[in-house]
Amino acid sequence: MQRSLIDRVYSGIIGAITGFGLLLLLAPTLVVLIISFTGGVTLKFPPPSWSLRWYVDLLQSQEIVEPALTSLKVATAATILSAVLGGAAALGLARSRLKIARVLDALFMSPMVLPAMAFGLSLLLVFNLLGIRLSAATLVLGHTIICVPFVIRMVGASVQQLDPVLITCSLSLGAGRWYTFRRVTLPLIRRGIVASCFVAFLTSFDNVPVSLFLADARTEVLPIKLWAILEGSLDVRVAAVSGVIVLLTLAGLVCAEIFGGFSRQIGSR
Template sequence: MTRQLNTPTDRGYSLVMGTLAVIGLGILIVPVIIVLLSSFTSSTVLKFPPPGFSLRWYEALLDPVRSRHVHVALSNSLWVALSATALAAILATLAALALNRVSRPSARAMEAGFLSPLILPGLAFGLATLMYFSILGFRPSLNLLIAGHIVVIAPFIFRTTLASLTQLDPALHESSASLGAGRLYTFRRITLPIIAPGIAAGAFLAFVASMDNVPVSLFLSNARTNMLPIRMWGMMETTLDVRVAAMSGALIVVVLVLMIVMDRLTNLTRRMSM
């Protein structure tokens, strides 16, 4: 029997789900729109709606003298994010390759442990990291920040790479071996091209997560290794500087453009849902 799809119950269900979807989309998008509009304000204080349109705060943000501390924080964040993403990509890819074909319970436990930073409270992990490195005698530095960020962002790359490995047909490895190819050659010519989009998608998510990370950066940074999110937070707390809105607007636009590009190149949306 064919189920009727145009019953009052179906219409009511579609109406409720559509309303909830619109509300959820509004909760996500409206704050972003408010920040973008506020960044173009002509006022000297951060308020909404803006009394007039102006690019003065973007010009102030680019001023090498007035915004020197912001540029230093941005430079530190980019260096930490790029370094942590590169190292995390190597470690996460090797871990995914090692655990992909192992079906023992110990392998599943290791996989869960590798993904555990995604569910741990960020502030608790940041404090634990600070205490651990303090016991070892390390002082706050960019290298320490890179190490802390690797732990937080590696699961993103591990997850997308593991999902890509499920698309790898074992027969390809068998055929390569039967033709006399070594493991390294097989990995370079067969495995890596297949999982490369997954690695790239995970690396993009990891880079964004590193740039936006507050808990680890808050506990492991100091005045000389200030990070952009911490600098923005401090500017909001002390002076409610309108340049924070300009920074937020610039970051939103850059991440949006990069996300569109990555989705075109690696089908990022589908890999995030795996």
């Protein structure tokens, strides 16, 4: 009798916290989507009326559209660079038994533990000392470094699961190294590459601490622009930007799921 009471209290607490937790996870995203369709001029919730005015306003706001395009370009460049360099490194390290491979693996993962703020500042100091002017290129360089750990981990995990016998077979059947890489290795680690590209892109697109130090006046990126807007006033256009970002991310997630089995990659991490 007493035990079943304790069990019921326990289940009740577990259920209540879970419900609260899941609501907490969902609510903010939902609220942003809802408020982006407000007809009013404030962030009052629930919205007094409905309209698409802030989306229309957004399209006409050059000062937001331009940073958004810059962010897309920077994120694309950083994703490609980190995927190519990081993917190659992950392949090289996974097959190696040398001690230096462990050291390099730790080095490539370390941007993850270093506060991004400290890294951004340190790279800026080096550019200052060497007299290198800030540009879109310096920004891409900084973003590439912080994207690399995701590529190393996710592509590395795919390579670990790859059966080396398949490579040996291909080579002994007379296929060249490049042909083997293209027709055997690459298709087998495709999932890891797609998933890591997705995460790398989001990481770069979302980054503020590194961009704060490394972007020049002409290369304004979206998150910094939004941050600056929100520090000054509570602009409803930010809700519309948020709505666009949420919908595009969901679309991207669906694509990554179809081409790369994204959720399985996350689960196995």
